[in-house]
Amino acid sequence: MSDRGESSQLRSAALIDPKALMGIRNLELRARVVVQGFWNGLHRSPNHGFSVEFTEYRQYTPGDDPRYLDWRVYARSDRSFVKKFEDETNLRCYLLFDQSRSMAYGSAGYSKGQYAATLAATLAYFLHIQGDAVGLLSFDEAVREYLPARHRPGQLRQLMLALEKPAGGRSTDLAEPIGRLAALVRKRGLVAYVSDFLAPLDRLEAGLLTLTACGHEVTVFQVLDPAELSLPFEQATQFEDAETARRIYVDPVAARRDYVPKFETHCAAVRAICQKLGIGHHRVSTAQPLELALFEFLQERLRRGRRSPARRRA
């Protein structure tokens, strides 16, 4: 099935209105509702091993582990070949979750933080029921909480509790949690970076580069409120920055002309960084059904799996 076909199929299915979804108080329940229909998805482990499935032969080159030499082929053809296998292991997924105060903003009756938490919870739940290990690193201007990726009873519960903590902090540092995560997690895995990215981007690229360089597969979810995209207000008023508490008097009607291009430029910069590093970038509006975000994520993973099989081999 083509991407478009799957998307239209999904769209034709009964999507859950985010507003209705956010009406569910329990985060885990929200995640469960969303994940219904997706739990058959299977991931391939980026780690190659020798346990499960043979994949190919390769000419032995000095430096290869001699344990993997296929002695039978050597005996038969007097050539040294190394056997390679595809190892279907559990995915280690880390959720990098922004809990800064800017995430507390919301114009649709729920905040970006709530939406993002549902998104993260959905991913966590989805991965959990697949048997993957899910961890969490939440942050604002510093790292707030760290849950190592595990797959065990209670992990999901702890993760949900951490995600439900209220937003805090006076600023957002986008690069600091990346560095911390890179330092903490030595094994490669999937990193889902959930944030609004409404902060200076000067160190973001270097941070993401660190993650990709460590072999992590990174996916960025940029969660934005529709009001942030278009500044739909009419009444001039004092706008207070949710993080810095800086106040400025703004007439939105007049300010919109400048605001929208600036905002789009910022988002384009985030997207450009992701594209440059080969990172999947998903701009998610809080008005958009969560299933779409999840679907896009899976689509992107499938696409990635098909396009670059070589990268999954050592």
Added chain:
Amino acid sequence: MSFLAPLFLLGTLALAAPIVFHLIRRTTRERKVFSSVMFLLPSPPSLTQRSRLQHLLLLCLRCLALGLLALGFARPFWRSAAPSGGSDAQTRRVVVLVDVSASLRRTGLWDQAKARVDSVLGTLGPGDEASVLLCSRQVTPLLSFEEWKACPPAERLPLARGRLAATAPGWEDDRLGDALISAAETLAETDAQKKSPGPRQIYLVSDLKAGSRLDSLQAYDWPKNLELHLEPLRAQNPTNAGVQLVAESPDADRLATPSVRVRVSNAADSIREQFRVAWTRPQGGDLGPAVDVYVPPGQSRVVAVPVPARAADLRQITLRGDDEDFDNTAYVVPAEQQHWSILYFGGEALDDAGSPLYFLERAVPNNPHLAVTILTRAAAVGATPAELEEAKLIVVTNPALAPPIAADLRRQMLAGKTILFAPRSAESASTLGRLLGIAAPTLTDLRAADYAMFGDIDFRHPLFAPFADPHYSDFTKIHIWNYRRLQLDALPGARALARFDSGDPALVEVGVGSGRLLVLLTGWNPEDSQLAVSSKFVPLLDSLLEYAGGPADEPSQYFVGDPLPLHPAGGAPSRVVAPDGTATQLPAEAASFAGARTPGIYLLENGPRHWRVAVNVAASESRTEPLAPDQLERYGAPGAASPPDPARAAERRALLAGADAESRQKLWRWLLGAALAVLLLESALAGWTTRRNEATVAAEGTHS
């Protein structure tokens, strides 16, 4: 409706302020938390059409309050409500002050003055009142307010004109300051009888020369609403020099050629500088050589004019080379030496350097004005009645005066003579008793242990009055070795004019009849004291001579208008012969003659005595350059200005009427009260609106 301060109506421009403020979108106190303001720019306050529609009632109230305030400050009044000004309220009262001092005698000035008076009186309406005053030293009414009002309007101007034509400038100097005060007070007196005085004006018709006396204006508080209009007269010939007699030089008697000193002054705007002065005859012709004088404009020079040797009748010195001759003659009465005598009863030898006579002889004045001779008589030898009569002062130092002589002297004292009795010893007590007609008082010789001094001196007494100045009042340097103690109680009516430092009387005055006896209780000879060799002796002797009798120094000249002292004596009537020969008889009690209205030599007669005095034009009349334009203003004269513009005067009258109406109506109070009420209403409305908005917001917040 009219406005007293219409400029305040510009305050209505402030109405734009609330309108603009209502148009400006109010900076809200509400705030909206937004995820990030990093992409937002602060917006300037902007106009919004919607806010004009909001709070329209508040806007109207605010505009109304501002409008009422501006209207109130503009001081509105209803012109129609002003009382109709009666004829009395609009009556102009004018005093025309015409200068008739000597400087008006210059060519053409008097004709100008008459024309000016004519034009000023010509501007008056039938309801107006006027008075014409002539001013020189005194203010003389030429035409009073009563005469003006009593006269039919058509005949007023001819009456004033006729009286002015019969007048001419005199020879006196002016007192413009006094004249202005007098005119102002004349107006103030008439105002007191009116309920609402109209314009009051003084027109000063004068040449306004620099010599005008204005100093009395310094302390004068000018009445309000008084206008002073100047009608300055301009002379055809700017050059005017004057000649004035000045005091004789102190060393005049030492000069080889006797001369009289005169000052030649030249006005600041003169165009001539070279003049000549000479003794002249009244009928013309010089009596001696003329003296050339160079006087730059605005300056003066003192020159000595030699007295001609064989001139019989020296009367006047005349200045030549000047355009105006009213002040070119100085009348002079040459000084005549008087001869006085002092009768001295002492019996000392004239060459006895230790005797009082020796010092008295050398101290008495002897100058061109006065020659004093001392007639010495021994104690036993009396003086002839003529000598006694002639003597101005009788000095007695002899301890034992013969009783007949003492009796003679007492009679002289009773008749008014002054006797100085300076006993040289206590033995003179009997003489003192005889002179006073009492028993001999107790007189004690005392010798000071070290020295005595003059202590308490009565400087208010005429004898010591010349020493009253602290520069000269120090008598402590005169040391006294011997003096006599006199019991003052023993002498009836005695008064100590000076005392020694011991408290004993030093100089005692006892009145005897119409004369007096002065008892000096120490001698001035060196044996008794240092008095004769002190600097006080000669002035004290002069003072004593003046006190003893005879007129004091007469001034060498008088000015026109000054009273001439007559010195009546013996109950004889006085007679004054003016320079033109007219004689005036004055009663015996007349102390002075006030009718010296022309310059010249006046002959004064009192009994057998007759003397001449010179009366000249005052020097201030010669300073004919124009007065500084702001001089009168500096003295606080109200609106010292040129003739008024009728349009401006009408405008001023209208303004005054408006101010009067406004002060009665006081509409501004009502307007300010209304503004206050509107502001209160506005505050209440604004408060109610705010509360309602807050309640709405709160309700919305609860609902959401």
